Amino acid sequence: DAGITQSPRHKVTETGTPVTLRCHQTENHRYMYWYRQDPGHGLRLIHYSYGVKDTDKGEVSDGYSVSRSKTEDFLLTLESATSSQTSVYFCATRESGGETQPQHFGDGTRLSIL
């Protein structure tokens, strides 16, 4: 989606290092989400935000933290990366207007933890 930018697109790092992924949106959407996608599991929700400074945990939140200081930015941090966090990470946004509104995804970040 042209309005959602994830950075970096690719990252390789070592176990134990901190990693921060950024999601930036120009859609002014209220809701933002971080997912990970792994073979055999499909997409799983890590954390989500329903407004500036308002966040909550998803299905697989252990080992991850998030922050949202501005409407347009949602950061995902791995405080001390582990090999099990090697994955493809997708950010998504949704406008207000109820749960019938679909989510739209960024291009993804491929993260490898060695």
Add this chain to the structure above:
Amino acid sequence: RKEVEQDPGPFNVPEGATVAFNCTYSNSASQSFFWYRQDCRKEPKLLMSVYSSGNEDGRFTAQLNRASQYISLLIRDSKLSDSATYLCVVNQAGTALIFGKGTTLSVSS
């Protein structure tokens, strides 16, 4: 029981064929339903929302059966460009989207 189940496929069909994908969901409180398409190494993209009365978008038709907790996607006149993984997605109460693992379609000439 898994929350959203799909036949993983792969479905291998010739151009012009009609193909149908099925999806079942376990939570009867589910409120919104979608089909997403995901190309290899790309992000999921919304294909269509699924409405209670069923809906059509060109060659694509989606159906919802709440009593059976069943969603379907029908693709008519398949094109090479339809080759992708199709994700069944269900929104339960709250903000969580639950994704199926996807059904892979390969259309050949």
